[in-house]
Amino acid sequence: MKSNVVIFGILTAYFVIVGGAYIAWNLITHGYLEWVGAVAILLSGGLTAFIAVYLWLVQKKQGGVLVEDIDDSDIDDGDPELGEFSPWSWWPIVLAFALALFILGLCIGFNFWLTFLSAPIVLVAVVGWVYEYYRGHFAR
Numbered sequence: 001m002k003s004n005v006v007i008f009g010i011l012t013a014y015f016v017i018v019g020g021a022y023i024a025w026n027l028i029t030h031g032y033l034e035w036v037g038a039v040a041i042l043l044s045g046g047l048t049a050f051i052a053v054y055l056w057l058v059q060k061k062q063g064g065v066l067v068e069d070i071d072d073s074d075i076d077d078g079d080p081e082l083g084e085f086s087p088w089s090w091w092p093i094v095l096a097f098a099l100a101l102f103i104l105g106l107c108i109g110f111n112f113w114l115t116f117l118s119a120p121i122v123l124v125a126v127v128g129w130v131y132e133y134y135r136g137h138f139a140r
Contacts, residue, residue: 005056
């Protein structure tokens with residue numbers, strides 16, 4: 001957690017310095033402020049500052065050092081329960097492909113035929129992924 005706070009703090013300082021240099025460079029070169037780039041860079045610094053402060057507050061609230069921050073800790077010292085994953089499942093790949101086709105159909109000149117052809121595949125992939133434990137070898 002402490003390393004994440006430091007990384008996001010460094011990113012915040014970087015974005016603020018680069019934003020100041022970008023603003024100064026535009027004022028010197030063009031004589032006016034280019035708003036889109038300046039706001040984007042400075043808001044990126046603001047977002048990384050939000051994350052750094054949040055992580056710092058979470059670390060302060062925990063009151064101790066996490067296992068991940070101890071130099072001589074092993075992987076087994078942490079919490080072993082990370083959730084239930086299906087490494088054999090093909091449904092995430094099918095869903096990613098179907099969503100890619102769906103978004104591609106919306107992006108390229110609103111090709112409605114591609115969007116309408118991929119919408120049922122998206123529906124089947126979502127239902128298949130949700131109900132994969134109800135059928136077949138891994139049914140519960």
